[in-house]
Amino acid sequence: MPLAPSITERLARARGDLRMGVPVVLCQGEEAALAVAVEALTEDRLADLRCIGRPELALTSRRAETLKAQVYDGDVARLAVPDDLGVSWLRAMADPADDLRQPMKGPFLCLRDGGAALHRAAIQIAKSAHLLPAALLVPVPNGAEAATFSNLTLIDLREATPALAEASAMHEIVSARLPMVASEVGRVHIFRPENGAEEHYAIEIGQPPRDKPVLARLHSACFTGDVLGSLKCDCGPQLRAALAQMGADGGGILLYLNQEGRGIGLANKMRAYSLQDQGFDTVEANHRLGFEDDERDFRIGASILRRLGFSSVRLLTNNPRKIAMMEGQGIAVVERVPLKVGETPQNRAYLATKARKSGHLL
Numbered sequence: 196m197p198l199a200p201s202i203t204e205r206l207a208r209a210r211g212d213l214r215m216g217v218p219v220v221l222c223q224g225e226e227a228a229l230a231v232a233v234e235a236l237t238e239d240r241l242a243d244l245r246c247i248g249r250p251e252l253a254l255t256s257r258r259a260e261t262l263k264a265q266v267y268d269g270d271v272a273r274l275a276v277p278d279d280l281g282v283s284w285l286r287a288m289a290d291p292a293d294d295l296r297q298p299m300k301g302p303f304l305c306l307r308d309g310g311a312a313l314h315r316a317a318i319q320i321a322k323s324a325h326l327l328p329a330a331l332l333v334p335v336p337n338g339a340e341a342a343t344f345s346n347l348t349l350i351d352l353r354e355a356t357p358a359l360a361e362a363s364a365m366h367e368i369v370s371a372r373l374p375m376v377a378s379e380v381g382r383v384h385i386f387r388p389e390n391g392a393e394e395h396y397a398i399e400i401g402q403p404p405r406d407k408p409v410l411a412r413l414h415s416a417c418f419t420g421d422v423l424g425s426l427k428c429d430c431g432p433q434l435r436a437a438l439a440q441m442g443a444d445g446g447g448i449l450l451y452l453n454q455e456g457r458g459i460g461l462a463n464k465m466r467a468y469s470l471q472d473q474g475f476d477t478v479e480a481n482h483r484l485g486f487e488d489d490e491r492d493f494r495i496g497a498s499i500l501r502r503l504g505f506s507s508v509r510l511l512t513n514n515p516r517k518i519a520m521m522e523g524q525g526i527a528v529v530e531r532v533p534l535k536v537g538e539t540p541q542n543r544a545y546l547a548t549k550a551r552k553s554g555h556l557l
C-alpha cells in the first residue's frame with residue numbers, strides 16, 4: 196500500500212500511543228492482543244477493554260519478584276486481573292511507590308498457558324517509551340485485529356522483534372562551532388536515530404585527529420546532576436572534569452547520550468529516587484520498578500564514534516562494561532583513563548553500591 200508506514204515507523208507510533216494511553220494491536224501467528232500501558236490507563240479505557248475480552252497484566256520478572264508473583268515465562272510474568280479490581284489496583288501492581296505502606300497482597304493468579312511473546316513485546320515497547328514496564332493485554336480473536344481495529348497501530352512481531360533488537364542507524368543532522376570554557380575550539384554535533392528515539396550529541400573539543408586514539412567520554416544524561424548540581428551522584432563533576440581534561444590535553448570527544456537514568460528516563464529515575472528515600476539502593480530501586488540495573492544501549496555511543504571517524508579511544512570511565520561494549524562494537528579501547536571526581540557525603544553510598552554490585556572500579 197502506498198504511504199504505508201514501515202515497522203520502524205509503526206514502532207515509533209506505538210511508543211507515542213502507549214504514552215497517550217491508546218491501545219496498540221500486537222500479533223504473532225495465531226495470537227493477537229490489544230495492549231495498553233498500565234501507567235497511562237484510565238477507568239473508561241479499562242471498561243472499554245473489558246467489553247472486548249479478559250485483561251491480563253504483563254509485568255517483568257523483576258517486578259514480579261517484589262510482588263512474590265509466580266513467573267512462568269522467564270523474564271515476563273502474566274497475571275489474571277480480578278473482575279472487581281480496576282485502575283488503582285493495576286497501578287499499584289506496576290508502581291512500587293506504596294509497596295511498603297500498603298503491600299500488594301497475593302495470592303495472584305499467575306497464568307502459564309499460552310505464550311508470552313505479545314506480553315514481552317508490550318513491555319519492551321513500554322520501556323522504550325520510558326514508561327513503567329507494565330502492560331495490560333486483552334486477547335482478541337485471531338484475524339479480527341486487522342479489520343476491527345484498523346484505526347489502531349498494528350505491530351506484527353515477526354517484523355517487530357528483529358526491528359526492536361537491532362541498533363538504529365544514526366544520522367548527523369547538523370554541527371556548529373561552540374567556544375566553551377574547556378576549549379575555545381569546540382563543535383557540537385547532533386545525531387538523530389532513524390527509529391524516532393532520542394537525539395544524542397557529540398561535543399568535539401579541539402580538532403582531534405581521526406588516526407590516533409582520542410580521549411573520549413561516553414556521558415549519560417543526568418538532568419539532576421548535570422543541570423541541578425545534585426549531590427546524590429557524581430555526574431555533574433564528571434561531565435565538567437572530562438571536558439576540562441580534554442581541553443588541557445588539546446582535544447577529545449564527549450558523547451552526551453540522552454539515556455537519562457541509565458536508560459529508564461527521568462520520570463522513572465525520580466521514581467527510583469523516591470524508593471531510595473525509602474531505604475533501597477540504586478540497584479534495588481531499579482529492580483523494584485521492574486527494570487534491570489542498567490537499561491542503556493551502549494551500541495549508540497560506538498556508532499556515533501564511528502560516524503565521526505574515530506576507531507580507537509582512551510576512554511574516561513570507571514565502568515568496565517563500557518569498555519567491554521566499546522570493544523565488542525569494534526572501537527579499540529587502548530587505555531582506560533579513570534574519572535574520579537565529585538564524591539560527596541550524599542553520594543558515597545551510591546558510588547559504593549556501583550562498585551559492589553555493578554562492578555565499577557574504585
Ligand SMILES: Nc1nc2c(ncn2[C@@H]2O[C@H](COP(=O)(O)OP(=O)(O)OP(=O)(O)O)[C@@H](O)[C@H]2O)c(=O)[nH]1
Pocket residue numbers: 413414415416417418428430433454455456457458459464467468477481511512513514517549555
Ligand atoms: N536509574 C538510576 N539512574 C541513575 C541513578 N543515579 C544516576 N543515574 C544515571 O546514571 C547515569 C550515569 O551514568 P555514567 O555517568 O555513564 O556512569 P557510569 O555508568 O557509572 O560509568 P562511568 O561514569 O563512566 O564510570 C546517568 O544516566 C544518570 O542519570 C540512580 O540512582 N538510578
Ligand SMILES: [Zn+2]
Pocket residue numbers: 417419420421428429430431
Ligand atoms: Zn547523575
